[in-house]
Structure formats: C-alpha cells, structure tokens
C-alpha cells in the first residue's frame with residue numbers, strides 16, 4: 098500500500114525558528130530586532146502552511162479527524178516522528194478547536210511544586226479521585242498510564258510555546274491539581290495551531306468527515322464534506338479525534354426522548370458524532386454508556402450552543418431550587434458546589450419541562466462567582482414568583498416552610514457549616530439561611546450538556562479495538578471520542594484535556610510509526 | 615458610538631469577562647475587574663486606563679466575534695479610554711480638543727511654525743534667519759535666550775497645570791484620597807511596571823501586537839520612545855543647569871553631556887516613534903478605535919519631528935541653515951508642548967495613576983467567593 102511517497106522532507110521537520118542563524122527560540126527573547134525578524138518569518142511561514150480553500154486533499158501519512166486539543170496534539174506528535182500530517186476540522190477557522198476552546202486547565206500528576214502547580218499530587222491520590230467520581234468504572238491500566246503521563250504534559254506543551262499561568266501568580270489562587278492555560282483553551286489552541294503550521298501540518302477547515310473506507314479493520318480513506326462537495330482523502334493511518342455527539346440534537350433526542358429538546362449544549366455545535374457513528378459501523382468496538390452524558394445546571398437563558406463557561410451559575414448552594422410547580426426537589430447544600438454541579442444537570446432534566454429556579458436573597462450577593470445574565474429581582478417572594486410565571490401560592494408556601502425549618506447555626510460558605518433545615522423533605526444540609534432579606538433574586542436553570550460518554554475502545558497504544566478483539570492495523574483514537582475507556586461515568590475536573598493530550602501524543606506517535614514503517 | 619452606548623457595551627463585556635476570567639493572567643485589567651461585581655462608568659474608566667490594547671485577550675477569547683457574544687475587550691476599553699481623556703481634560707472646555715485631534719495638532723504645529731518664524735525675524739538681527747550668525751552655532755543670535763526661556767517656561771507651566779488638573783480629576787473619580795496616592799509601595803510598584811513595561815512583556819513572550827502572534831516589538835519601540843523622550847528631557851535639564859548654574863552658554867561641545875544625551879534620546883525617539891507608527895499601520899484593525907488614529911498619529915508624528923529637527927539642528931548648527939533649523943525645531947517643540955495635555959501623551963498620566971490605584975487595591979482584601987475549577 099503506497100499511498101504517499103514519503104520524500105526526504107517529510108521527515109525533516111524544520112526545527113522551530115532555529116533556521117535563522119542566531120535567532121533560535123526568540124519568542125522568549127528580550128532583544129528587539131530578533132523578535133521582529135522572527136515575527137515576520139512566522140507570518141510568512143503561517144501563510145505558506147495555511148492551505149487555500151480550493152487546495153485538493155492529497156494522500157498523506159497520517160490523517161487526523163478533528164482539530165480539538167486531542168487532534169492537534171496528535172498532529173504535533175505525528176510530525177515529531179516525521180510523518181506527513183493532515184488535519185480535517187469540521188468547523189470554520191474562527192470556531193476551530195471544538196470543546197477544547199472552552200477549557201481552562203488540565204489535571205496533572207506531580208511529585209513536587211512546579212512553576213505551574215503547587216505542592217504535590219501523586220499517582221495514588223489522582224487515581225483515588227478518579228475511582229471516586231467514576232464509582233470504579235474505569236480501566237485501571239489505562240487510567241494509571243494516563244495519570245503517570247499527565248506529569249509530562251505541561252512541559253511537552255511548553256515546547257510548542259504554550260503558556261500556563263504561574264502557580265503563584267499574586268492574586269490568582271490557582272490549583273494544586275490543575276495547571277491553568279494562560280488565556281484559556283482558545284489561547285492554547287491558537288499556539289498549538291501556529292506550531293502545527295510551522296511544522297508543516299496541513300489543516301483544512303470546514304471539512305467534516307462523514308464516512309470511512311475501512312477493509313477488515315484497515316483504514317483506507319475518509320469521505321469529507323468540503324466546499325459543498327464530497328471529497329475523499331487517503332492516508333496510511335488515521336486518528337479519530339472528533340469528540341462525542343453532544344451537539345447532535347436528533348441523536349440526543351433518540352437517547353433521552355423529547356426532554357432532550359430542552360437541553361443546552363455548552364460547547365461546540367460541530368461535535369455531532371458523525372465520524373464516530375461512521376466508524377462504529379465498521380465493526381469497531383464501542384465503549385461507554387450511550388445513554389450517559391455529563392450535564393450541569395446552567396442558566397436557562399444561555400445560547401443553544403457554545404455558551405461555554407460563563408453560563409454556569411454558582412449560587413445554587415446559597416439558596417433554594419424549585420421546579421415549575423414551586424417545589425424543592427433536592428438538597429441544595431449537600432456539598433460544595435464544584436463537587437455537586439455535575440449532578441444538577443440530571444436533577445433539572447428530571448423536572449417538568451426541564452427547568453428549575455435558584456432563589457437567593459440579598460445575603461448571598463458577593464458570595465458566589467458573578468454570573469453573566471442578570472438575576473430576576475423582586476422585593477417579595479410572591480412578586481418574584483409572579484415574575485417567573487410560577488404558581489405564587491406554592492412558591493410562597495415552599496419558601497415559608499423552608500424558612501421555618503432552618504435551624505440556627507454559624508454560616509460559613511467556605512466550609513461545610515452547621516446551617517441546615519430540619520423536618521423538610523428534602524432537607525438542606527448546609528448553608529441554609531432563611532430567605533428573608535429582600536430584594537430576592539432568581540436564576541432559571543436548565544441542563545447543559547458538556548459531553549457524551551459513547552466512544553471507541555482502544556488499547557494502551559491508542560490503537561482502536563475491533564469487535565473481533567484485535568487492534569486495527571492503522572486506526573487510532575484520542576480525546577473525548579475514547580474518554581469512555583477511562584471515564585465509565587462521572588467526571589474529574591481537568592481530566593478531559595489530560596486524556597486528550599496524553600492519548601493525542603500516543604495516537605499521533607503510533608499512527609506515524611505505523612504509517613512510516 | 616454614543617457615550618451611554620459605549621458605557622453599556624463596556625458593562626456588558628466586563629460582565630461576561632467577570633463570569634469567565636480565563637484572561638486573568640494577562641494583565642492588570644482582569645484582577646482589577648475581579649474585585650468588582652458591577653461596572654459603573656468610573657470603574658470602566660479605571661479598567662480602560664489599565665488596558666494597553668495588547669490584544670491578548672481578544673485572540674484568546676472563545677466569545678470573540680463571530681461568536682454571538684461578540685466580546686472584544688481591547689476595542690471597547692480603547693474607546694472608553696478615549697472618552698475618559700475628554701472627561702478628565704482640564705479645563706473642561708478644552709475637552710473638545712481631543713476630537714479631530716490630528717487636525718488640531720497639525721494646525722497648532724503650523725501656527726507655531728509661523729509664529730516662531732515671525733518672532734525670529736522680528737527679534738533677530740534684521741538680516742534674517744538665514745544669515746550665518748556672527749559666532750557659528752550661536753542659537754541666541756537667532757532667538758534670544760530670554761525669549762526662549764520665557765516662552766517655553768510659560769507654556770510648560772500651563773501644560774503642567776493642565777496635566778495636574780486632569781490627574782486630579784482621574785484620582786478624585788477613583789474615590790481615593792490624595793494621601794493614599796503618595797503611598798511609597800504603590801508608587802514603587804507602578805514605577806516598576808512603567809519602567810519595565812511589564813504588561814507589554816507578556817511574561818517574556820511579548821504581546822499579540824500588531825497581530826495574533828506574540829512579539830516584543832511594541833515593547834521595545836515604546837521603550838525607545840519613552841527613554842528617548844526622557845533622555846531629551848534630561849538634556850534640556852542639564853542645559854538649563856549649565857546655563858543658570860554655571861553660566862555656560864550653548865552651543866555645547868559635541869562630546870558634552872547635553873549633546874550626548876540629546877543625540878541618544880533623539881535617535882531613540884526617531885527609531886521608536888517610526889517603529890510604533892509602522893506597527894500601528896500593520897496592526898489588526900479589529901481591535902482598534904479608528905476615531906483615535908488622528909490623536910495617536912499626531913503625537914507620534916510630533917515626537918518624530920521634534921527629534922528629527924533637533925538632530926538636524928545639531929548637525930547643521932555650524933552652517934548658514936542653522937537659523938532656519940532652529941526656528942523650525944522651536945516651532946515643532948512648541949507645538950508638541952501645547953498639545954501634550956490634549957493628546958495621546960495623557961495616556962502616560964492616567965495609565966500611571968491607574969497602576970498606582972491597582973497597587974493600592976491589591977494591598978487590600980478582595981471578594982471571597984467559591985471558585986469553580
């Protein structure tokens with residue numbers, strides 16, 4: 098199978114910026130003229146490597162389907178091995194990068210404080226955290242491998258000029274477990290795309306893969322929707338990195354019924370699972386519960402797609418949450434909000450019309466992260482209920498009963514305090530203060546889907562497993578599309594990007610070796 | 615955009631950012647924003663003057679256009695900053711000088727040149743400015759020292775008053791007392807930021823200016839301009855000291871302190887301003903406020919002309935052309951001085967003061983909120 102003649106220069110990766118004598122690594126330079134030179138050269142290079150709209154899809158060593166974090170990491174890593182690489186990204190350039198655009202950090206094991214992480218976070222603690230959130234539904238071998246490899250992720254990314262926030266950055270109170278990208282996921286992707294283009298990776302935007310040509314587990318070609326036409330591209334190896342199907346409204350409705358119509362998709366509209374479905378049709382082994390998704394409660398006024406992080410609401414644990422009938426339905430103070438927000442998606446989804454309302458009074462103002470949409474405000478509860486178009490008497494009754502059930506305690510929103518209710522069903526077990534100081538504020542809540550769990554099964558080389566039980570000779574997978582191997586259920590903040598980076602690197606390397614063997 | 619629309623847009627954008635905070639590592643704007651839950655016009659003015667429009671947060675923003683949230687922090691803050699210059703202008707009636715600033719600056723320049731020429735031909739020897747003076751390089755034969763000292767002394771005084779007036783307005787709006795301004799730790803912090811251009815450095819990688827890739831270019835051109843300006847200022851001070859302190863009259867030796875300082879400074883200004891102009895001309899228009907182009911370019915141009923005419927004067931001071939060069943140089947410098955308080959120069963005042971306020975704020979406890987990871 099000689100799809101591509103790999104010429105000399107396919108192996109010769111231009112080392113970043115070194116070819117200008119004396120000006121190596123000058124992005125970090127403080128010396129003026131060189132930065133100007135480098136800048137101009139980079140601009141020229143970026144132009145060279147950007148493919149024009151009408152360029153044909155030429156055969157390539159490694160084809161990467163999906164240009165999110167996992168896909169770009171795979172592209173960089175395949176290029177490190179000397180393979181020629183093409184990335185197909187379904188989104189236009191402005192919206193490239195999938196859900197990774199919306200991220201802010203990745204979770205990293207580390208034995209000692211680093212420039213981007215404080216204290217230490219060791220393998221066993223990391224693994225226990227993972228066991229806890231997944232309820233044991235994980236593949237220990239893959240999980241531990243991911244955890245150990247996560248330690249090297251920040252440094253690897255830094256080699257491509259990715260910047261992180263310093264661990265001890267003055268007013269910024271950053272994590273022990275998670276390294277934060279300076280500027281967030283889009284900044285990360287901008288840097289990685291620039292690096293990929295510098296290294297000669299060809300990236301096609303507006304190019305959605307809709308079918309695969311696979312013979313007996315051997316990938317031959319992909320069918321692509323591009324410029325309004327159907328095109329094919331052949332490659333010696335393929336990496337699937339196209340995320341889940343969370344943006345596919347029809348598919349969501351198939352799984353969750355009509356309730357899914359009221360779900361909001363927090364991330365990219367381009368993760369429609371088309372490539373995933375197409376590949377699963379080729380006797381590829383699936384992994385992950387197709388009826389599971391990660392959903393959080395977000396502001397109901399969020400846009401249908403791509404609202405990202407700003408639509409979240411952090412005031413739930415400071416007040417009460419009622420449904421359309423004006424009834425409470427769950428302990429709002431069970432645990433700290435970051436530990437609980439992921440169950441509220443499903444809780445709200447189970448309510449009539451998939452909507453709920455968080456109600457707080459003025460005591461809570463300033464105690465939670467500000468939200469992007471203004472609260473609905475009133476000076477009395479019945480007035481607030483009327484504004485929300487809820488049954489006024491029922492809401493008033495619920496609030497009165499709640500206020501009466503609050504037992505005195507010492508309020509502390511930074512600890513699991515002793516302010517709770519007694520005799521309610523359900524009780525609120527922490528941070529319960531009577532709603533009695535007007536004005537009162539309400540925020541509408543809806544389920545917001547982060548990602549789905551269905552994916553393809555892989556082995557430790559990121560090699561896609563066939564139903565027959567053997568790995569495909571030349572298909573690999575990384576990111577959300579295989580996260581189900583490690584996350585049977587639940588979610589650990591920051592592990593999505595870790596899985597994408599670790600397996601992106603592995604998949605890219607293995608695909609390149611397979612293609613250049 | 616009308617001012618109220620502009621303020622509303624600033625409030626909207628900052629509300630989105632405050633719920634997001636991904637950019638908090640880039641510059642002082644975001645940590646300052648995080649200390650607030652609402653954004654009144656005074657807060658926006660302060661945040662706008664902390665921003666230097668580097669563009670990092672625009673390229674990094676997942677909500678930048680074409681996203682429906684259409685978040686463009688540099689653009690709206692630049693517009694608000696421009697509006698704040700008018701608001702703080704002292705005396706208020708002169709605020710209008712910021713409108714069509716480029717045109718006004720050019721007119722001021724023309725008037726100053728004509729006045730300088732007139733003045734010179736009136737006071738100098740009747741033979742006129744193009745005649746070689748009796749002693750080569752004798753500036754005061756063309757324009758007497760007294761006239762120069764009085765004219766520039768008076769204008770400087772007015773300029774300083776206007777700048778101080780503007781500063782006081784800015785500071786009063788911040789709600790801080792004058793005493794707090796003089797806190798040494800805050801002044802030190804602001805001075806360090808300014809002298810190193812900390813926020814144009816991007817932790818070593820530079821800023822996304824003039825386009826999406828990081829570069830140190832703007833920082834270095836700004837350094838050349840800023841320190842060039844300071845060196846020229848120092849040259850003038852030393853010259854004044856020589857004149858009044860030691861009774862040494864210009865022209866000074868090629869290797870004298872004022873000439874060396876002035877030459878270095880002038881060269882820095884030439885390169886720095888030319889570079890800044892070049893960067894500006896190729897910079898990403900998506901984050902710029904086109905209405906401020908006139909103001910920005912007028913200031914850059916006057917600085918450039920000041921150093922160019924100064925260096926020419928130095929070079930030709932022993933020739934017959936000296937008189938003409940001197941008069942032109944004095945006219946340009948006068949125009950620069952006159953436009954200082956009503957042009958781009960004021961960014962230094964308000965930005966400096968905003969950095970002092972930022973240092974003060976940081977020394978106080980902020981809001982404590984649960985944080986999502």
Ligand SMILES: Cc1cc2nc3c(=O)[nH]c(=O)nc-3n(C[C@H](O)[C@H](O)[C@H](O)COP(=O)(O)OP(=O)(O)OC[C@H]3O[C@@H](n4cnc5c(N)ncnc54)[C@H](O)[C@@H]3O)c2cc1C
Nearest residue numbers: 163165166167187195196197201306364576577591593594
């Ligand atoms: C709001 C939000 C915040 C998050 N924050 C974090 C965080 O802070 N830390 C963290 O670890 N995780 C976070 N996550 C989860 C994280 O986004 C994912 O785990 C991670 O981005 C997965 O990376 P990926 O490359 O596999 O997928 P994506 O980044 O989604 O990339 C998939 C790419 O494939 C493309 N694509 C899809 N279908 C096709 C097709 N048929 N043909 C071609 N291309 C296709 C898409 O356009 C997209 O660019 C967050 C998710 C959301 C929604």
Ligand code: SF4
Nearest residue numbers: 631634635636637675
């Ligand atoms: S500019 Fe965009 S990414 Fe940055 S803080 Fe604001 S909303 Fe967030």
Ligand code: SF4
Nearest residue numbers: 641665666668669671
């Ligand atoms: S443009 Fe630069 S200085 Fe202005 S807010 Fe954004 S990052 Fe800060």
